[in-house]
Amino acid sequence: MNVEQVIKTKREIPLKSRTVIHFMLVNNKINERITAVLKPFEVSLQQFNVLRILRGQEGKPANLSTLNERMVTKMSNTTRLVYKLLLKGYVDRATCPSNRRKVEITITEHGKNALKKMDVAMQNAEDDILKNFSDEELKELNNLFNKF
Amino acid sequence: MNVEQVIKTKREIPLKSRTVIHFMLVNNKINERITAVLKPFEVSLQQFNVLRILRGQEGKPANLSTLNERMVTKMSNTTRLVYKLLLKGYVDRATCPSNRRKVEITITEHGKNALKKMDVAMQNAEDDILKNFSDEELKELNNLFNKF
DNA sequence: ATCATACATTTGTATATACAAATATTGTAA
């Protein structure tokens, strides 16, 4: 992927600007791929993340602020996100008996089953996205990401 | 930035998944920063990109499909995006005389002036985002990005 | 000239996201 070619400019782009643009182009590519993978399951990437967090709870319910904390991308509207998952039958919701301000969210069996299928699809996508990288290069990339 | 710490998991994440998640975390950070920079100008990143493309045209008008081609992130709705810029007085719009299907978009003086200020702010943000990178590391990062 | 097709943009609709304000509940200090 050549940056100058993709954005169709003849000018030379300063290294830092080029890096940021390059980053965004890669981001688009990854997003497109992942959105496509999740599309058949009718969940967004955010919803997928929430399902993964809930599974990680191993039965223990999570409330909305916990979910929000652990989400890769924070977004102010966990209520509505969880509501979408509720409509699909992927999660259950109940007010916390000890503190009625909180709501307890748990993943349902139906949600777990769907998530298993999503995992397979997602892993294929990850393998494909990163197919040109050696393990060494992946580590190098992770190290560089640490500098951000 | 430690991935496991940010998403608060004790599990070890497979290298490929970790890379994708790490990428997204960096993406959030960059996006937040850039959104904040553009906020005072009341333009989105996309709108900023369109303004830059128009300036690159050096007076020559661009039509919507050209803009769409050159945008870093493609989005199906260039009409409305340009309309927002029109409302702010940053661009002019006219139907192409030789082919009335097309519309010709040009950046206004007001748009150019605003863009100059945005450029300064954006460059500061880029410098800050990449402050921990040496030139060598930036080149390395760009090389790795080529593998996506 | 007429028709079908391709092209360029616009519009409608649904969903996603960001941000602020509103609501409900709890804990605490006077």
Place this chain on the structure above:
DNA sequence: TTACAATATTTGTATATACAAATGTATGAT
């Protein structure tokens, strides 16, 4: 106990984005 602040969630509103269908215009074949 009342009043106040802190916490947790919900709701309202505006904007962004994705996708499909509709509109208007041009082109080429017959």
